[in-house]
Amino acid sequence: MDAQTALFQQHRQRLFGLAYRMLGRPADAEDVLHDAWLRWHEQDTSTLDDPEAWLVTVTTRLALDRLRRAKTEREHYSGPWLPEPLEPSEEAPADALERAESLSLSFLLLLERLSPEERAAFLLKEVFDYSHAETAAILGIAEDACRQRVHRAKLRLREGRPRFQVDRAAQQRLLQRFVAAMEHPNLDSLRALFAEDAVHISDGGGVVTAVLRPLHGADRLALLYRQIALNSNGPGTAYELSTLNGAPALLIWSEGRLTSVMWVEAEDEHITAIHAIRHPDKLARIEAVTKSAGSASLH
Incomplete structure:
Protein backbone atom coordinates (compact mmCIF):
# COMPACT_ATOMS: atom_id res chain seq x y z
CA MET A 1 0.00 0.00 0.00
CA ASP A 2 1.49 3.36 -1.01
CA ALA A 3 1.67 6.26 1.44
CA GLN A 4 -1.22 8.16 -0.14
CA THR A 5 -3.55 5.16 0.07
CA ALA A 6 -2.41 4.40 3.62
CA LEU A 7 -3.22 7.95 4.70
CA PHE A 8 -6.70 7.72 3.23
CA GLN A 9 -7.29 4.38 4.94
CA GLN A 10 -6.12 5.88 8.22
CA HIS A 11 -9.02 8.35 8.11
CA ARG A 12 -11.55 6.14 6.33
CA GLN A 13 -13.53 5.12 9.41
CA ARG A 14 -14.03 8.73 10.46
CA LEU A 15 -14.98 9.79 6.91
CA PHE A 16 -17.48 6.93 6.56
CA GLY A 17 -19.01 7.77 9.95
CA LEU A 18 -19.51 11.37 8.87
CA ALA A 19 -20.95 10.50 5.45
CA TYR A 20 -23.29 7.86 6.90
CA ARG A 21 -24.64 10.21 9.56
CA MET A 22 -25.17 12.82 6.85
CA LEU A 23 -27.04 10.50 4.48
CA GLY A 24 -28.58 7.69 6.53
CA ARG A 25 -27.68 5.03 3.93
CA PRO A 26 -24.47 2.95 3.92
CA ALA A 27 -24.40 2.66 0.12
CA ASP A 28 -24.64 6.44 -0.28
CA ALA A 29 -21.84 6.90 2.25
CA GLU A 30 -19.67 4.44 0.32
CA ASP A 31 -20.36 6.35 -2.91
CA VAL A 32 -19.24 9.57 -1.25
CA LEU A 33 -16.03 7.93 -0.02
CA HIS A 34 -15.36 6.58 -3.51
CA ASP A 35 -15.68 10.08 -4.98
CA ALA A 36 -13.52 11.49 -2.18
CA TRP A 37 -10.87 8.84 -2.90
CA LEU A 38 -10.80 9.77 -6.59
CA ARG A 39 -10.23 13.42 -5.71
CA TRP A 40 -7.63 12.44 -3.11
CA HIS A 41 -5.82 10.29 -5.66
CA GLU A 42 -5.60 13.27 -8.02
CA GLN A 43 -4.35 15.58 -5.26
CA ASP A 44 -0.68 16.36 -4.65
CA THR A 45 -0.75 15.51 -0.96
CA SER A 46 2.74 16.86 -0.38
CA THR A 47 1.26 20.37 -0.61
CA LEU A 48 -1.29 19.79 2.16
CA ASP A 49 -0.63 21.12 5.65
CA ASP A 50 -3.51 19.11 7.13
CA PRO A 51 -4.55 16.04 5.07
CA GLU A 52 -7.33 15.12 7.51
CA ALA A 53 -8.93 18.56 7.20
CA TRP A 54 -8.77 18.28 3.40
CA LEU A 55 -10.42 14.86 3.43
CA VAL A 56 -13.14 15.88 5.89
CA THR A 57 -13.87 19.01 3.85
CA VAL A 58 -14.19 17.10 0.59
CA THR A 59 -16.27 14.34 2.18
CA THR A 60 -18.60 16.83 3.87
CA ARG A 61 -19.21 18.82 0.70
CA LEU A 62 -19.79 15.71 -1.40
CA ALA A 63 -22.23 14.43 1.22
CA LEU A 64 -23.99 17.81 1.30
CA ASP A 65 -24.52 17.75 -2.45
CA ARG A 66 -25.87 14.21 -2.32
CA LEU A 67 -28.13 14.99 0.66
CA ARG A 68 -29.66 18.00 -1.12
CA ARG A 69 -30.57 15.73 -4.04
CA ALA A 70 -31.87 13.05 -1.68
CA LYS A 71 -34.12 15.54 0.14
CA THR A 72 -35.79 16.35 -3.17
CA GLU A 73 -36.17 12.67 -4.06
CA ARG A 74 -37.63 11.84 -0.63
CA GLU A 75 -40.45 14.34 -1.22
CA HIS A 76 -41.78 11.83 -3.76
CA TYR A 77 -41.02 8.73 -1.66
CA SER A 78 -43.98 6.41 -1.12
CA GLY A 79 -44.79 6.65 2.59
CA PRO A 80 -42.36 7.46 5.43
CA TRP A 81 -38.61 7.24 4.82
CA LEU A 82 -36.49 5.59 7.51
CA PRO A 83 -32.67 5.39 7.68
CA GLU A 84 -30.98 2.17 6.63
CA PRO A 85 -29.08 0.23 9.33
CA LEU A 86 -25.41 -0.52 9.09
CA GLU A 87 -24.18 -4.06 8.75
CA PRO A 88 -22.86 -5.21 12.15
CA SER A 89 -19.36 -5.45 10.62
CA GLU A 90 -19.52 -1.75 9.70
CA GLU A 91 -19.97 -0.67 13.31
CA ALA A 92 -16.44 -0.11 14.53
CA PRO A 93 -16.36 -0.68 18.32
CA ALA A 94 -14.55 2.55 19.10
CA ASP A 95 -16.95 4.60 17.01
CA ALA A 96 -19.98 2.89 18.50
CA LEU A 97 -18.76 3.54 22.04
CA GLU A 98 -17.67 7.14 21.54
CA ARG A 99 -20.71 8.31 19.59
CA ALA A 100 -23.31 5.60 20.18
CA GLU A 101 -26.33 7.90 20.39
CA SER A 102 -25.46 9.71 17.17
CA LEU A 103 -25.29 6.36 15.36
CA SER A 104 -28.66 5.06 16.55
CA LEU A 105 -31.44 4.79 13.99
CA SER A 106 -33.71 6.95 16.14
CA PHE A 107 -31.12 9.74 16.17
CA LEU A 108 -30.51 9.45 12.42
CA LEU A 109 -34.25 9.82 11.91
CA LEU A 110 -34.25 12.84 14.19
CA LEU A 111 -31.55 14.43 12.02
CA GLU A 112 -34.03 14.40 9.14
CA ARG A 113 -35.67 17.41 10.82
CA LEU A 114 -32.64 19.50 9.85
CA SER A 115 -31.76 21.15 6.58
CA PRO A 116 -28.67 19.67 4.89
CA GLU A 117 -26.62 22.71 5.94
CA GLU A 118 -27.76 22.50 9.57
CA ARG A 119 -27.12 18.77 9.63
CA ALA A 120 -23.54 19.17 8.41
CA ALA A 121 -22.77 21.96 10.87
CA PHE A 122 -24.29 20.08 13.81
CA LEU A 123 -22.49 16.81 13.08
CA LEU A 124 -19.11 18.44 12.59
CA LYS A 125 -19.38 20.55 15.75
CA GLU A 126 -21.33 18.37 18.17
CA VAL A 127 -20.49 14.80 17.09
CA PHE A 128 -17.03 15.06 15.51
CA ASP A 129 -15.77 17.77 17.91
CA TYR A 130 -14.59 20.38 15.43
CA SER A 131 -14.58 23.96 16.69
CA HIS A 132 -16.92 26.58 15.22
CA ALA A 133 -13.96 28.03 13.33
CA GLU A 134 -12.93 24.63 11.95
CA THR A 135 -16.52 23.75 11.04
CA ALA A 136 -16.99 27.09 9.29
CA ALA A 137 -13.82 26.52 7.28
CA ILE A 138 -14.94 23.03 6.24
CA LEU A 139 -18.32 24.38 5.11
CA GLY A 140 -16.86 27.53 3.52
CA ILE A 141 -19.03 29.92 5.55
CA ALA A 142 -18.48 32.67 8.14
CA GLU A 143 -18.02 31.57 11.74
CA ASP A 144 -21.11 33.52 12.88
CA ALA A 145 -23.20 31.74 10.25
CA CYS A 146 -21.84 28.43 11.49
CA ARG A 147 -22.81 29.24 15.08
CA GLN A 148 -26.33 30.10 13.93
CA ARG A 149 -26.68 26.83 12.03
CA VAL A 150 -25.55 24.77 15.01
CA HIS A 151 -27.86 26.72 17.34
CA ARG A 152 -30.88 26.22 15.05
CA ALA A 153 -30.04 22.54 14.74
CA LYS A 154 -29.92 22.09 18.51
CA LEU A 155 -33.32 23.75 18.90
CA ARG A 156 -34.91 21.57 16.23
CA LEU A 157 -33.44 18.40 17.70
CA ARG A 158 -34.46 19.34 21.22
CA GLU A 159 -38.07 19.71 20.05
CA GLY A 160 -38.07 16.26 18.48
CA ARG A 161 -36.17 14.26 21.10
CA PRO A 162 -37.99 11.54 23.05
CA ARG A 163 -39.01 12.75 26.49
CA PHE A 164 -36.97 10.03 28.21
CA GLN A 165 -33.94 8.01 27.21
CA VAL A 166 -34.42 4.27 27.67
CA ASP A 167 -31.47 2.03 28.32
CA ARG A 168 -30.64 -0.96 26.16
CA ALA A 169 -31.90 -3.48 28.71
CA ALA A 170 -35.33 -1.83 28.83
CA GLN A 171 -35.56 -1.75 25.04
CA GLN A 172 -34.61 -5.41 24.87
CA ARG A 173 -37.24 -6.35 27.45
CA LEU A 174 -39.91 -4.51 25.46
CA LEU A 175 -38.91 -6.27 22.25
CA GLN A 176 -39.06 -9.62 24.05
CA ARG A 177 -42.55 -8.78 25.33
CA PHE A 178 -43.52 -7.70 21.82
CA VAL A 179 -42.40 -11.07 20.42
CA ALA A 180 -44.38 -12.95 23.07
CA ALA A 181 -47.48 -10.89 22.29
CA MET A 182 -47.09 -11.46 18.54
CA GLU A 183 -46.73 -15.24 18.97
CA HIS A 184 -49.99 -15.44 20.96
CA PRO A 185 -51.82 -12.37 19.71
CA ASN A 186 -54.75 -10.87 21.55
CA LEU A 187 -55.73 -7.23 21.81
CA ASP A 188 -55.18 -6.93 25.57
CA SER A 189 -51.59 -8.22 25.55
CA LEU A 190 -50.69 -6.09 22.54
CA ARG A 191 -52.37 -2.96 23.82
CA ALA A 192 -50.56 -3.29 27.16
CA LEU A 193 -47.27 -2.77 25.30
CA PHE A 194 -48.08 0.68 23.99
CA ALA A 195 -48.30 4.13 25.53
CA GLU A 196 -51.60 5.90 24.85
CA ASP A 197 -50.00 8.22 22.27
CA ALA A 198 -47.74 5.58 20.68
CA VAL A 199 -46.94 5.89 16.98
CA HIS A 200 -46.14 3.29 14.32
CA ILE A 201 -43.98 4.30 11.33
CA SER A 202 -43.27 1.85 8.53
CA ASP A 203 -41.03 2.18 5.46
CA GLY A 204 -42.02 -0.02 2.55
CA GLY A 205 -40.98 2.45 -0.13
CA GLY A 206 -43.96 1.52 -2.28
CA VAL A 207 -42.35 -1.86 -2.94
CA VAL A 208 -44.06 -3.94 -0.24
CA THR A 209 -47.17 -3.50 1.89
CA ALA A 210 -46.71 -0.89 4.61
CA VAL A 211 -48.77 1.78 6.34
CA LEU A 212 -48.33 4.91 4.23
CA ARG A 213 -48.78 7.38 7.10
CA PRO A 214 -47.78 7.30 10.76
CA LEU A 215 -50.43 5.49 12.78
CA HIS A 216 -51.20 6.90 16.25
CA GLY A 217 -52.78 5.51 19.40
CA ALA A 218 -52.46 2.32 21.46
CA ASP A 219 -55.80 0.90 20.31
CA ARG A 220 -55.01 1.32 16.60
CA LEU A 221 -51.51 -0.13 17.00
CA ALA A 222 -52.86 -3.15 18.89
CA LEU A 223 -55.40 -3.80 16.11
CA LEU A 224 -52.71 -3.41 13.44
CA TYR A 225 -50.24 -5.82 15.03
CA PRO A 248 -31.56 -3.46 20.30
CA ALA A 249 -33.58 -4.33 17.21
CA LEU A 250 -35.95 -7.07 16.14
CA LEU A 251 -35.53 -8.98 12.88
CA ILE A 252 -38.60 -10.75 11.51
CA TRP A 253 -38.12 -13.61 9.06
CA SER A 254 -40.60 -15.40 6.83
CA GLU A 255 -39.63 -18.60 5.01
CA GLY A 256 -35.95 -17.72 5.41
CA ARG A 257 -36.30 -14.17 4.09
CA LEU A 258 -35.86 -11.06 6.21
CA THR A 259 -39.16 -9.16 5.92
CA SER A 260 -38.83 -6.48 8.59
CA VAL A 261 -36.39 -4.77 10.93
CA MET A 262 -37.92 -2.98 13.91
CA TRP A 263 -36.75 -0.78 16.74
CA VAL A 264 -38.61 1.01 19.52
CA GLU A 265 -38.58 4.13 21.63
CA ALA A 266 -40.11 3.84 25.06
CA GLU A 267 -41.12 5.45 28.33
CA ASP A 268 -42.00 3.76 31.63
CA GLU A 269 -41.87 0.24 30.14
CA HIS A 270 -44.27 1.20 27.33
CA ILE A 271 -43.51 1.62 23.66
CA THR A 272 -43.96 5.22 22.54
CA ALA A 273 -42.77 4.71 18.96
CA ILE A 274 -42.20 1.63 16.85
CA HIS A 275 -40.34 1.87 13.54
CA ALA A 276 -40.37 -0.86 10.92
CA ILE A 277 -38.20 -1.06 7.81
CA ARG A 278 -39.82 -3.32 5.20
CA HIS A 279 -38.21 -2.05 2.00
CA PRO A 280 -36.36 -5.09 0.56
CA ASP A 281 -33.42 -3.01 -0.68
CA LYS A 282 -32.84 -1.69 2.84
CA LEU A 283 -33.00 -5.18 4.30
CA ALA A 284 -30.75 -6.94 1.79
CA ARG A 285 -27.41 -6.10 3.44
CA ILE A 286 -28.63 -7.11 6.91
CA GLU A 287 -30.11 -10.36 5.58
CA ALA A 288 -26.90 -11.32 3.79
CA VAL A 289 -24.66 -10.62 6.79
CA THR A 290 -26.99 -12.32 9.27
CA LYS A 291 -27.26 -15.45 7.12
CA SER A 292 -23.51 -15.62 6.58
CA ALA A 293 -22.93 -15.34 10.33
CA GLY A 294 -25.29 -18.25 10.90
CA SER A 295 -27.18 -16.27 13.48
CA ALA A 296 -29.84 -18.30 15.33
CA SER A 297 -33.35 -16.88 15.61
CA LEU A 298 -34.99 -16.09 18.93
CA HIS A 299 -37.78 -18.57 18.22
Whole structure:
Protein backbone atom coordinates (compact mmCIF):
# COMPACT_ATOMS: atom_id res chain seq x y z
CA MET A 1 0.00 0.00 0.00
CA ASP A 2 1.49 3.36 -1.01
CA ALA A 3 1.67 6.26 1.44
CA GLN A 4 -1.22 8.16 -0.14
CA THR A 5 -3.55 5.16 0.07
CA ALA A 6 -2.41 4.40 3.62
CA LEU A 7 -3.22 7.95 4.70
CA PHE A 8 -6.70 7.72 3.23
CA GLN A 9 -7.29 4.38 4.94
CA GLN A 10 -6.12 5.88 8.22
CA HIS A 11 -9.02 8.35 8.11
CA ARG A 12 -11.55 6.14 6.33
CA GLN A 13 -13.53 5.12 9.41
CA ARG A 14 -14.03 8.73 10.46
CA LEU A 15 -14.98 9.79 6.91
CA PHE A 16 -17.48 6.93 6.56
CA GLY A 17 -19.01 7.77 9.95
CA LEU A 18 -19.51 11.37 8.87
CA ALA A 19 -20.95 10.50 5.45
CA TYR A 20 -23.29 7.86 6.90
CA ARG A 21 -24.64 10.21 9.56
CA MET A 22 -25.17 12.82 6.85
CA LEU A 23 -27.04 10.50 4.48
CA GLY A 24 -28.58 7.69 6.53
CA ARG A 25 -27.68 5.03 3.93
CA PRO A 26 -24.47 2.95 3.92
CA ALA A 27 -24.40 2.66 0.12
CA ASP A 28 -24.64 6.44 -0.28
CA ALA A 29 -21.84 6.90 2.25
CA GLU A 30 -19.67 4.44 0.32
CA ASP A 31 -20.36 6.35 -2.91
CA VAL A 32 -19.24 9.57 -1.25
CA LEU A 33 -16.03 7.93 -0.02
CA HIS A 34 -15.36 6.58 -3.51
CA ASP A 35 -15.68 10.08 -4.98
CA ALA A 36 -13.52 11.49 -2.18
CA TRP A 37 -10.87 8.84 -2.90
CA LEU A 38 -10.80 9.77 -6.59
CA ARG A 39 -10.23 13.42 -5.71
CA TRP A 40 -7.63 12.44 -3.11
CA HIS A 41 -5.82 10.29 -5.66
CA GLU A 42 -5.60 13.27 -8.02
CA GLN A 43 -4.35 15.58 -5.26
CA ASP A 44 -0.68 16.36 -4.65
CA THR A 45 -0.75 15.51 -0.96
CA SER A 46 2.74 16.86 -0.38
CA THR A 47 1.26 20.37 -0.61
CA LEU A 48 -1.29 19.79 2.16
CA ASP A 49 -0.63 21.12 5.65
CA ASP A 50 -3.51 19.11 7.13
CA PRO A 51 -4.55 16.04 5.07
CA GLU A 52 -7.33 15.12 7.51
CA ALA A 53 -8.93 18.56 7.20
CA TRP A 54 -8.77 18.28 3.40
CA LEU A 55 -10.42 14.86 3.43
CA VAL A 56 -13.14 15.88 5.89
CA THR A 57 -13.87 19.01 3.85
CA VAL A 58 -14.19 17.10 0.59
CA THR A 59 -16.27 14.34 2.18
CA THR A 60 -18.60 16.83 3.87
CA ARG A 61 -19.21 18.82 0.70
CA LEU A 62 -19.79 15.71 -1.40
CA ALA A 63 -22.23 14.43 1.22
CA LEU A 64 -23.99 17.81 1.30
CA ASP A 65 -24.52 17.75 -2.45
CA ARG A 66 -25.87 14.21 -2.32
CA LEU A 67 -28.13 14.99 0.66
CA ARG A 68 -29.66 18.00 -1.12
CA ARG A 69 -30.57 15.73 -4.04
CA ALA A 70 -31.87 13.05 -1.68
CA LYS A 71 -34.12 15.54 0.14
CA THR A 72 -35.79 16.35 -3.17
CA GLU A 73 -36.17 12.67 -4.06
CA ARG A 74 -37.63 11.84 -0.63
CA GLU A 75 -40.45 14.34 -1.22
CA HIS A 76 -41.78 11.83 -3.76
CA TYR A 77 -41.02 8.73 -1.66
CA SER A 78 -43.98 6.41 -1.12
CA GLY A 79 -44.79 6.65 2.59
CA PRO A 80 -42.36 7.46 5.43
CA TRP A 81 -38.61 7.24 4.82
CA LEU A 82 -36.49 5.59 7.51
CA PRO A 83 -32.67 5.39 7.68
CA GLU A 84 -30.98 2.17 6.63
CA PRO A 85 -29.08 0.23 9.33
CA LEU A 86 -25.41 -0.52 9.09
CA GLU A 87 -24.18 -4.06 8.75
CA PRO A 88 -22.86 -5.21 12.15
CA SER A 89 -19.36 -5.45 10.62
CA GLU A 90 -19.52 -1.75 9.70
CA GLU A 91 -19.97 -0.67 13.31
CA ALA A 92 -16.44 -0.11 14.53
CA PRO A 93 -16.36 -0.68 18.32
CA ALA A 94 -14.55 2.55 19.10
CA ASP A 95 -16.95 4.60 17.01
CA ALA A 96 -19.98 2.89 18.50
CA LEU A 97 -18.76 3.54 22.04
CA GLU A 98 -17.67 7.14 21.54
CA ARG A 99 -20.71 8.31 19.59
CA ALA A 100 -23.31 5.60 20.18
CA GLU A 101 -26.33 7.90 20.39
CA SER A 102 -25.46 9.71 17.17
CA LEU A 103 -25.29 6.36 15.36
CA SER A 104 -28.66 5.06 16.55
CA LEU A 105 -31.44 4.79 13.99
CA SER A 106 -33.71 6.95 16.14
CA PHE A 107 -31.12 9.74 16.17
CA LEU A 108 -30.51 9.45 12.42
CA LEU A 109 -34.25 9.82 11.91
CA LEU A 110 -34.25 12.84 14.19
CA LEU A 111 -31.55 14.43 12.02
CA GLU A 112 -34.03 14.40 9.14
CA ARG A 113 -35.67 17.41 10.82
CA LEU A 114 -32.64 19.50 9.85
CA SER A 115 -31.76 21.15 6.58
CA PRO A 116 -28.67 19.67 4.89
CA GLU A 117 -26.62 22.71 5.94
CA GLU A 118 -27.76 22.50 9.57
CA ARG A 119 -27.12 18.77 9.63
CA ALA A 120 -23.54 19.17 8.41
CA ALA A 121 -22.77 21.96 10.87
CA PHE A 122 -24.29 20.08 13.81
CA LEU A 123 -22.49 16.81 13.08
CA LEU A 124 -19.11 18.44 12.59
CA LYS A 125 -19.38 20.55 15.75
CA GLU A 126 -21.33 18.37 18.17
CA VAL A 127 -20.49 14.80 17.09
CA PHE A 128 -17.03 15.06 15.51
CA ASP A 129 -15.77 17.77 17.91
CA TYR A 130 -14.59 20.38 15.43
CA SER A 131 -14.58 23.96 16.69
CA HIS A 132 -16.92 26.58 15.22
CA ALA A 133 -13.96 28.03 13.33
CA GLU A 134 -12.93 24.63 11.95
CA THR A 135 -16.52 23.75 11.04
CA ALA A 136 -16.99 27.09 9.29
CA ALA A 137 -13.82 26.52 7.28
CA ILE A 138 -14.94 23.03 6.24
CA LEU A 139 -18.32 24.38 5.11
CA GLY A 140 -16.86 27.53 3.52
CA ILE A 141 -19.03 29.92 5.55
CA ALA A 142 -18.48 32.67 8.14
CA GLU A 143 -18.02 31.57 11.74
CA ASP A 144 -21.11 33.52 12.88
CA ALA A 145 -23.20 31.74 10.25
CA CYS A 146 -21.84 28.43 11.49
CA ARG A 147 -22.81 29.24 15.08
CA GLN A 148 -26.33 30.10 13.93
CA ARG A 149 -26.68 26.83 12.03
CA VAL A 150 -25.55 24.77 15.01
CA HIS A 151 -27.86 26.72 17.34
CA ARG A 152 -30.88 26.22 15.05
CA ALA A 153 -30.04 22.54 14.74
CA LYS A 154 -29.92 22.09 18.51
CA LEU A 155 -33.32 23.75 18.90
CA ARG A 156 -34.91 21.57 16.23
CA LEU A 157 -33.44 18.40 17.70
CA ARG A 158 -34.46 19.34 21.22
CA GLU A 159 -38.07 19.71 20.05
CA GLY A 160 -38.07 16.26 18.48
CA ARG A 161 -36.17 14.26 21.10
CA PRO A 162 -37.99 11.54 23.05
CA ARG A 163 -39.01 12.75 26.49
CA PHE A 164 -36.97 10.03 28.21
CA GLN A 165 -33.94 8.01 27.21
CA VAL A 166 -34.42 4.27 27.67
CA ASP A 167 -31.47 2.03 28.32
CA ARG A 168 -30.64 -0.96 26.16
CA ALA A 169 -31.90 -3.48 28.71
CA ALA A 170 -35.33 -1.83 28.83
CA GLN A 171 -35.56 -1.75 25.04
CA GLN A 172 -34.61 -5.41 24.87
CA ARG A 173 -37.24 -6.35 27.45
CA LEU A 174 -39.91 -4.51 25.46
CA LEU A 175 -38.91 -6.27 22.25
CA GLN A 176 -39.06 -9.62 24.05
CA ARG A 177 -42.55 -8.78 25.33
CA PHE A 178 -43.52 -7.70 21.82
CA VAL A 179 -42.40 -11.07 20.42
CA ALA A 180 -44.38 -12.95 23.07
CA ALA A 181 -47.48 -10.89 22.29
CA MET A 182 -47.09 -11.46 18.54
CA GLU A 183 -46.73 -15.24 18.97
CA HIS A 184 -49.99 -15.44 20.96
CA PRO A 185 -51.82 -12.37 19.71
CA ASN A 186 -54.75 -10.87 21.55
CA LEU A 187 -55.73 -7.23 21.81
CA ASP A 188 -55.18 -6.93 25.57
CA SER A 189 -51.59 -8.22 25.55
CA LEU A 190 -50.69 -6.09 22.54
CA ARG A 191 -52.37 -2.96 23.82
CA ALA A 192 -50.56 -3.29 27.16
CA LEU A 193 -47.27 -2.77 25.30
CA PHE A 194 -48.08 0.68 23.99
CA ALA A 195 -48.30 4.13 25.53
CA GLU A 196 -51.60 5.90 24.85
CA ASP A 197 -50.00 8.22 22.27
CA ALA A 198 -47.74 5.58 20.68
CA VAL A 199 -46.94 5.89 16.98
CA HIS A 200 -46.14 3.29 14.32
CA ILE A 201 -43.98 4.30 11.33
CA SER A 202 -43.27 1.85 8.53
CA ASP A 203 -41.03 2.18 5.46
CA GLY A 204 -42.02 -0.02 2.55
CA GLY A 205 -40.98 2.45 -0.13
CA GLY A 206 -43.96 1.52 -2.28
CA VAL A 207 -42.35 -1.86 -2.94
CA VAL A 208 -44.06 -3.94 -0.24
CA THR A 209 -47.17 -3.50 1.89
CA ALA A 210 -46.71 -0.89 4.61
CA VAL A 211 -48.77 1.78 6.34
CA LEU A 212 -48.33 4.91 4.23
CA ARG A 213 -48.78 7.38 7.10
CA PRO A 214 -47.78 7.30 10.76
CA LEU A 215 -50.43 5.49 12.78
CA HIS A 216 -51.20 6.90 16.25
CA GLY A 217 -52.78 5.51 19.40
CA ALA A 218 -52.46 2.32 21.46
CA ASP A 219 -55.80 0.90 20.31
CA ARG A 220 -55.01 1.32 16.60
CA LEU A 221 -51.51 -0.13 17.00
CA ALA A 222 -52.86 -3.15 18.89
CA LEU A 223 -55.40 -3.80 16.11
CA LEU A 224 -52.71 -3.41 13.44
CA TYR A 225 -50.24 -5.82 15.03
CA ARG A 226 -52.90 -8.36 15.92
CA GLN A 227 -53.88 -8.45 12.26
CA ILE A 228 -50.24 -8.69 11.16
CA ALA A 229 -49.67 -11.59 13.56
CA LEU A 230 -52.77 -13.44 12.42
CA ASN A 231 -51.78 -13.02 8.78
CA SER A 232 -48.11 -13.90 9.11
CA ASN A 233 -47.63 -16.31 12.01
CA GLY A 234 -46.79 -19.82 10.96
CA PRO A 235 -44.01 -22.42 10.83
CA GLY A 236 -41.93 -20.21 8.54
CA THR A 237 -42.05 -17.12 10.80
CA ALA A 238 -39.12 -16.38 13.12
CA TYR A 239 -38.33 -13.47 15.44
CA GLU A 240 -34.71 -12.64 16.17
CA LEU A 241 -33.33 -10.14 18.66
CA SER A 242 -30.29 -8.36 17.32
CA THR A 243 -28.24 -5.19 17.70
CA LEU A 244 -28.22 -2.62 14.91
CA ASN A 245 -26.44 0.72 15.06
CA GLY A 246 -25.61 0.05 18.69
CA ALA A 247 -29.19 -0.48 19.89
CA PRO A 248 -31.56 -3.46 20.30
CA ALA A 249 -33.58 -4.33 17.21
CA LEU A 250 -35.95 -7.07 16.14
CA LEU A 251 -35.53 -8.98 12.88
CA ILE A 252 -38.60 -10.75 11.51
CA TRP A 253 -38.12 -13.61 9.06
CA SER A 254 -40.60 -15.40 6.83
CA GLU A 255 -39.63 -18.60 5.01
CA GLY A 256 -35.95 -17.72 5.41
CA ARG A 257 -36.30 -14.17 4.09
CA LEU A 258 -35.86 -11.06 6.21
CA THR A 259 -39.16 -9.16 5.92
CA SER A 260 -38.83 -6.48 8.59
CA VAL A 261 -36.39 -4.77 10.93
CA MET A 262 -37.92 -2.98 13.91
CA TRP A 263 -36.75 -0.78 16.74
CA VAL A 264 -38.61 1.01 19.52
CA GLU A 265 -38.58 4.13 21.63
CA ALA A 266 -40.11 3.84 25.06
CA GLU A 267 -41.12 5.45 28.33
CA ASP A 268 -42.00 3.76 31.63
CA GLU A 269 -41.87 0.24 30.14
CA HIS A 270 -44.27 1.20 27.33
CA ILE A 271 -43.51 1.62 23.66
CA THR A 272 -43.96 5.22 22.54
CA ALA A 273 -42.77 4.71 18.96
CA ILE A 274 -42.20 1.63 16.85
CA HIS A 275 -40.34 1.87 13.54
CA ALA A 276 -40.37 -0.86 10.92
CA ILE A 277 -38.20 -1.06 7.81
CA ARG A 278 -39.82 -3.32 5.20
CA HIS A 279 -38.21 -2.05 2.00
CA PRO A 280 -36.36 -5.09 0.56
CA ASP A 281 -33.42 -3.01 -0.68
CA LYS A 282 -32.84 -1.69 2.84
CA LEU A 283 -33.00 -5.18 4.30
CA ALA A 284 -30.75 -6.94 1.79
CA ARG A 285 -27.41 -6.10 3.44
CA ILE A 286 -28.63 -7.11 6.91
CA GLU A 287 -30.11 -10.36 5.58
CA ALA A 288 -26.90 -11.32 3.79
CA VAL A 289 -24.66 -10.62 6.79
CA THR A 290 -26.99 -12.32 9.27
CA LYS A 291 -27.26 -15.45 7.12
CA SER A 292 -23.51 -15.62 6.58
CA ALA A 293 -22.93 -15.34 10.33
CA GLY A 294 -25.29 -18.25 10.90
CA SER A 295 -27.18 -16.27 13.48
CA ALA A 296 -29.84 -18.30 15.33
CA SER A 297 -33.35 -16.88 15.61
CA LEU A 298 -34.99 -16.09 18.93
CA HIS A 299 -37.78 -18.57 18.22
